Amino acid sequence: MKIGFIGERHNIISMTLFRQSLMCPSVAVEWFIDSTLAPQVYKKKYRTIKKRLSPTVFFHTIKNDCKRLCKNHGIPYYVPINCSINTGLPSSMYSNPSVDYVLIAGCDQLLDEQALTLARNKIINYHYSILPDYRGKFSLFWQWYNDEPRIGFSFHEVDLSIDAGQIIYQDTIDHIPGESYAAIRKKIFDASGAAVCKLFECLKTGKHMTVDKPVQSRLFTIQQYYSLLTADPSKSMNDICEVFSKIGYFLLPNGLPIKKILHHGSQKIISPRLSWRGIVIPLRDGYIIGSTSRRIPFWMIRLLFGKKCLE
Structure with a gap:
C-alpha cells in the first residue's frame, strides 16, 4: 500500500503519526506535504500571544521535525507554493496520483476538489474526538474542559464538509476525572500512534472499527475557544x-x-x-x-x- 502524508513540519501529532506510518508492514510512504499555514494566514486565523512579554514553549524541537525524518528515510518533502495544498503542488500530483491513500494529521487547511485527487482511493484525516461530536478546532481541549466521560479520536474520510466524512477507525482512552490536560494529551498521542497500523489494516480489508456514536454532533470554532479564554x-x-x-x-x-x-x-x-x-x-x-x-x-x-x- 502506497501512502502520502500531509502534516505540519513541527507538529507533534504530525510527527507521531508519520513516524508510526513508517513502521507499518506493507505500507510505503511516498511523500510528505508540509501543510504549515503562511505566516499572514496564521496570524489572521489565530490570535498570537506576544512572545516578547510571555515566552511560550513550543514543540519545535529536533525530535519533532518531520522534514528531518523525511531526509533520514529518503522521502520527498514538499512545501506547496504559497503554502496551499489545493493549488501549490506539481500538477502531476493531482492529475496522476502516485499513492493509494493520503493520511492527514495536523493540518489547518481545508481541502478543495483538486486536493481530493491527491490519492487514487481515499484521503483520511485524523481528528481529536469521537466524531460526529466535537468537530472543528481545539476538540481535545473542549472534551477535557467539559469533563467528558469519554475522550477519544477518529480517522475519517475527507470530503468537502468539516470533519463529517465516513469514519474508518475510532478509539477511546482511559482517563481519570480531573486529570490534567497535559496527561490527556499524552495518552491521546500514544493511543493515536498505536492505532495507525490498525487504520491501514482497516483500509486494506474494508472493515471499519468505531465506537458507540455520541448523542450530540457539535461544531466548535476558533472564535468559541478565544471567547472562553x-x-x-x-x-x-x-x-x-x-x-x-x-x-x-x-x-x-x-x-x-x-x-x-x-x-x-x-x-x-x-x-x-x-x-x-x-x-x-x-x-x-x-x-x-x-x-x-x-x-x-x-x-x-x-x-x-x-x-x-x-x-
Missing part, C-alpha cells in the same frame, strides 16, 4: 475565575495571558489600565488585577514593557 467587560468574575482554576491562565483582549490573579474587587472600571501591582482588568461585576508571570513581580514587567502590556 478572554476576559472582557461582558464576563463576570465567576466566569474568569472558572477558566483560571481549570486552565491556570486567561487572556486579555490583546492575546496576552494573565497567569496570576493578585487582587479583585467590586468597583466598576471602564477600561484596562496598569498599576504597579498588575494589570487592572474590568469585568461586568467588578475587576481583577493580574500579572503575566507567576514568579516575576509585576513592577519589573511594567518597568520593562510599560504600556506595551495593553497594546
